């Protein structure tokens with residue numbers, strides 16, 4: 283038996299009118315998931331920033347924190363475009379990744395480059411999760427005919443990629459070398 287019999291269009295975005303409802307629902311669920319994740323990062327990143335001792339690393343995390351706040355706003359814009367209420371759905375993956383980051387801080391010594399290396403590793407796992415999510419969702423948005431939504435997702439995707447490569451540069455340029463000497 284079908285539970286959804288309403289013929290009322292559920293989504294206000296013009297282009298989504300022809301979208302498959304099940305696929306649309308999956309898409310919105312994933313938006314709720316990454317919305318939770320981004321909000322979680324707004325709280326988690328300051329802890330990472332505070333724990334970092336390299337000025338370069340701390341600045342990079344601080345900059346990405348500001349971008350992350352913007353990612354939250356962009357997702358709210360997407361909910362609006364879809365005619366959906368803003369809603370977060372707990373993202374177990376992001377919770378796990380941020381716990382891992384906290385674990386690294388707990389098990390490394392304050393003020394060491396070793397801790398900084400750990401923070402970079404944990405942060406890059408987060409960025410890669412976001413890259414996978416936004417990359418997949420931007421593609422799905424296109425499939426659903428949501429060009430405006432895809433554009434917003436791609437904007438965030440490019441910032442996640444830039445944050446990831448910046449962390450790689452910081453690790454390569456200085457911190458890994460310093461940490462190796464520290465041992």
Ligand SMILES: [Fe+2]
Pocket residue numbers: 320349350353412438442
């Ligand atoms: Fe983000």
Ligand SMILES: [Fe+2]
Pocket residue numbers: 346350408409412442445
């Ligand atoms: Fe990010």
